[in-house]
Amino acid sequence: MLLYNVTTIIEDSSADRWLQWMQEIHIPQVMQTGLFISNRLLKVVDSPNEGVTYCSQYVVEDMDNFLEYQNKFASALIAEVNINFQNQQVSFTSLMEYIA
Template identity: 30%
Template sequence: MILYNTTYSLAAEVGPDWVSWMQKFYLPAVLATRLPVGHRMLRLLTEIDNGGLTYSVQLDFNDMTDYTSFLELHADTMQKRLQHRFGGQFVSFDTLLEEL
C-alpha cells in the first residue's frame, strides 16, 4: 500500500471553508478518478501556535503504478482547482510513504 500525504498549512480564518470545500468538492473529485482506494483528512493537534491551522490529506493507492497514474493524469488538475479556490491562503508539501 502506498500512502500519498499532503500537509497543508493555512490561515485560521480560512479553515472552516477549506475543510468544507475539501470534503464536498476536492476529495470526491479525487476519488472519482478511481485510483485511490482510500483516504483520510486529519487536523494536526501538536503544532506551534502560529495563528494558523495544519491539515493532512492522505490518499491510499494499491501500488506505485496507481499512484504514478494519478500523478500523471490528475494531480495537476486537482492542484489547479485548489489554487484557484484558495490561492495564496495556504502552503503545502507532499510525502510519499509505503506501508510495511
C-alpha cells in the same frame, strides 16, 4: 500499498471554508479518479505553525496507480486548490510505503 499524504497549512480565516471545500468537493474528486483505495482527513493538534494544519491521506495500491494519478489528474486538482485558496495556504506532499 502506499500512502500519499498532503499536508496543508491554511490561514485561520480560511480554515472553515477550506475544510468544507475539501470534504464536499476536492476529496470526492480525488477519489473519483478510481486510483485510490481509501482516504482520511486529519487535523494536526500540536502544529508549531501559524494557521491550521491538516493532512489529507490517500491509500493507493501500487506505484503504477500513483504515477497514473500524478500524470493524469494531479495538475488540474492542484490548480483548483490554488485558484480557490491562493495565498491562503501552503501544502507539501510525501509518499510513504506500508511496512507492517
